[in-house]
Amino acid sequence: MTALKLSNVCKSFGKVEVLKNIDLTVEEGEFVVFVGPSGCGKSTLLRVISGLEETTSGDIDIGGRSVNDVPPAKRGIAMVFQSYALYPHLTVRENMALALKQERKPKDEIAERVAEASRMLSLADYLDRRPSELSGGQRQRVAIGRAVVREPELFLFDEPLSNLDAALRMNTRLEIARLHRQLGASMIYVTHDQIEAMTLADKIVVLRDGRVEQVGSPMEIYNNPANRFVAEFIGSPSMNFVPATMLGGPEGQFVGIRPEYAQVNANGRLKGKVVHVENLGGDTNILVDIGDDLTFTSRMFGQYNAQVDQEIALDFDEGKCLIFDKDGQRI
Amino acid sequence: MSKARHNPLNSFAAHAALIAYTLIALFPVFVILINSFKTRKAIFRDPLALPDGDSFTMIGYQTVMKQGDFFLYFQNSMIVTVATLFFVLLFGAMAAFALAEYRFKGNMLMGLYLALGIMIPIRIGTVAILEMMVSTGLVNSLWALILVYTAQGLPLAVFILSEFMRQVSDDLKNAGRIDGLSEYTIFFRLVLPLVRPAMATVAVFNMIPIWNDLWFPLILAPAEETKTLTLGSQVFIGQFVTDWNAVLSALSMAILPVMILYVIFSRQLIRGITSGAVK
Ligand SMILES: Nc1ncnc2c1ncn2[C@@H]1O[C@H](COP(=O)(O)OP(=O)(O)OP(=O)(O)O)[C@@H](O)[C@H]1O
Ligand SMILES: [Mg+2]
Numbered sequence: 212m213t214a215l216k217l218s219n220v221c222k223s224f225g226k227v228e229v230l231k232n233i234d235l236t237v238e239e240g241e242f243v244v245f246v247g248p249s250g251c252g253k254s255t256l257l258r259v260i261s262g263l264e265e266t267t268s269g270d271i272d273i274g275g276r277s278v279n280d281v282p283p284a285k286r287g288i289a290m291v292f293q294s295y296a297l298y299p300h301l302t303v304r305e306n307m308a309l310a311l312k313q314e315r316k317p318k319d320e321i322a323e324r325v326a327e328a329s330r331m332l333s334l335a336d337y338l339d340r341r342p343s344e345l346s347g348g349q350r351q352r353v354a355i356g357r358a359v360v361r362e363p364e365l366f367l368f369d370e371p372l373s374n375l376d377a378a379l380r381m382n383t384r385l386e387i388a389r390l391h392r393q394l395g396a397s398m399i400y401v402t403h404d405q406i407e408a409m410t411l412a413d414k415i416v417v418l419r420d421g422r423v424e425q426v427g428s429p430m431e432i433y434n435n436p437a438n439r440f441v442a443e444f445i446g447s448p449s450m451n452f453v454p455a456t457m458l459g460g461p462e463g464q465f466v467g468i469r470p471e472y473a474q475v476n477a478n479g480r481l482k483g484k485v486v487h488v489e490n491l492g493g494d495t496n497i498l499v500d501i502g503d504d505l506t507f508t509s510r511m512f513g514q515y516n517a518q519v520d521q522e523i524a525l526d527f528d529e530g531k532c533l534i535f536d537k538d539g540q541r542i
Numbered sequence: 543m544s545k546a547r548h549n550p551l552n553s554f555a556a557h558a559a560l561i562a563y564t565l566i567a568l569f570p571v572f573v574i575l576i577n578s579f580k581t582r583k584a585i586f587r588d589p590l591a592l593p594d595g596d597s598f599t600m601i602g603y604q605t606v607m608k609q610g611d612f613f614l615y616f617q618n619s620m621i622v623t624v625a626t627l628f629f630v631l632l633f634g635a636m637a638a639f640a641l642a643e644y645r646f647k648g649n650m651l652m653g654l655y656l657a658l659g660i661m662i663p664i665r666i667g668t669v670a671i672l673e674m675m676v677s678t679g680l681v682n683s684l685w686a687l688i689l690v691y692t693a694q695g696l697p698l699a700v701f702i703l704s705e706f707m708r709q710v711s712d713d714l715k716n717a718g719r720i721d722g723l724s725e726y727t728i729f730f731r732l733v734l735p736l737v738r739p740a741m742a743t744v745a746v747f748n749m750i751p752i753w754n755d756l757w758f759p760l761i762l763a764p765a766e767e768t769k770t771l772t773l774g775s776q777v778f779i780g781q782f783v784t785d786w787n788a789v790l791s792a793l794s795m796a797i798l799p800v801m802i803l804y805v806i807f808s809r810q811l812i813r814g815i816t817s818g819a820v821k
Binding site: 258261283289292296297298299468481 | 714718720721723731733736
């Protein structure tokens with residue numbers, strides 16, 4: 212069964228078209244991540260799915276039921292917001308119980324579900340505190356708990372980790388992954404973060420300007436991007452694009468080379484001067500000026516000793532190169 | 543920031559400034575209070591002296607109690623002020639929420655129209671208001687005053703509150719919608735508590751002019767049973783002789799309820815500021 216099916220969904224604010232003909236399916240139990248540059252419509256798409264915004268045209272099915280005219284609370288979804296959005300005047304327990312109370316569930320069932328969720332998210336010690344008495348990480352866990360108790364068919368996350376610091380982000384990421392395995396629920400997750408997208412997703416949806424650019428598993432998108440935009444957007448540091456003429460190829464084509472496939476090699480085809488070196492400990496990123504105002508990034512594994520202004524030559528694995536035409540489409 | 547706060551010199555300067563301001567602000571109140579307990583002669587001989595054995599008298603308070611129905615006036619003022627504040631805050635907040643939260647045609651125009659009243663003094667319309675009150679039979683009733691003051695207070699209330707409501711996190715309201723809260727619950731339970739400081743500000747701004755107003759009580763409700771405190775106190779101010787003891791005593795008593803209301807609102811103000819916000 213499909214958890215979510217969008218057909219031809221459009222959304223405009225006045226004259227501004229924010230979502231353009233979105234078609235998308237989320238299978239049951241699937242973890243789908245939306246990525247895309249800021250302002251491309253990720254949050255809007257999420258709000259349209261949740262019913263907080265109406266579609267301008269198109270159909271939304273959740274769990275095989277058309278929900279175009281169903282209010283958010285009855286769509287079988289739960290949402291976790293970037294700013295946590297906990298009710299400041301309610302305790303953690305009441306925050307989690309509120310939605311169930313609205314649905315008029317029996318008291319003991321509510322208590323049971325809240326206890327279950329708080330155990331899952333290690334919130335049991337904080338149940339009687341107010342949100343203002345919790346740390347950022349705890350608040351986000353409460354927000355997740357509030358979604359979990361509703362046992363929705365579809366979870367929606369809008370950049371849930373972006374207010375957390377790096378260590379906490381990693382922990383909460385693992386927690387979300389574990390939650391997904393445990394509950395087996397379908398989830399949609401919006402993020403800016405490459406690592407979150409690559410590690411959590413069963414399926415990544417790359418959006419640009421309100422359009423779906425590509426849908427695929429993380430490795431599919433990484434290894435086989437449909438166009439230059441996707442190739443550039445996924446992967447960090449991002450892919451290098453070299454005019455094919457520089458490498459003896461035809462006019463008007465570009466060769467895309469991922470930084471890790473370009474290694475220092477005395478007989479390399481790309482020569483230039485080092486402009487910057489980033490030592491990350493595990494990897495070393497070397498930025499090389501290869502002429503024509505192009506800065507080429509090479510990612511060396513391990514620690515590599517390179518000096519700024521040093522002349523260097525790079526070579527790459529031709530089998531791993533991607534060729535794009537001048538409009539950015541793959542050839 | 544925290545460094546500056548702990549610097550004793552800064553803290554001393556801040557406190558000195560605040561104390562000086564408090565003294566200046568309280569001085570007139572203090573003068574009114576002490577003189578209300580003094581004989582007429584003593585008031586004029588040395589207005590800044592404290593009442594002593596010779597000059598102490600309760601004559602002012604006695605006159606006030608005897609003449610006119612002071613407690614009725616008091617009650618009238620209280621009813622008018624509290625009812626007006628209630629309506630201004632309720633309707634003002636609701637209108638502000640609609641303007642801030644919902645996208646509809648003419649939202650901007652509606653907002654401008656509602657704010658227009660800030661620039662046009664309501665007293666310009668006194669004659670028309672009086673005619674309306676006469677034809678609806680509301681003259682000499684407290685409702686006449688409550689309605690007029692509500693109309694007078696709404697524009698600024700809508701203007702201030704809608705600005706604050708725009709700042710309430712959308713995510714919070716949306717979380718409420720997803721949890722199945724009605725728009726009314728979202729308004730009353732989520733948004734209002736978060737704009738409480740703004741509500742208190744609006745209340746304080748509205749309260750004092752209403753309490754002190756002489757114009758509309760004189761025109762719309764001059765009857766004995768609907769007189770407000772300010773209007774009632776006028777009997778002591780004559781064209782030729784003024785009973786200063788009575789005037790000062792009446793004023794002293796008139797300050798009290800305003801102060802109580804103010805304390806209530808300012809506590810709301812502080813609680814609003816310190817309560818846990820969204821993040
Ligand atoms: N209520 C609105 N009225 C008008 N335009 C809007 C509204 N909400 C969003 N937009 C526009 O829609 C576009 C997409 O916004 P959206 O918030 O979905 O972006 P996003 O992909 O979530 O960005 P980010 O990654 O920064 O969160 C933006 O250009 C924004 O200006
Ligand atoms: Mg967003």
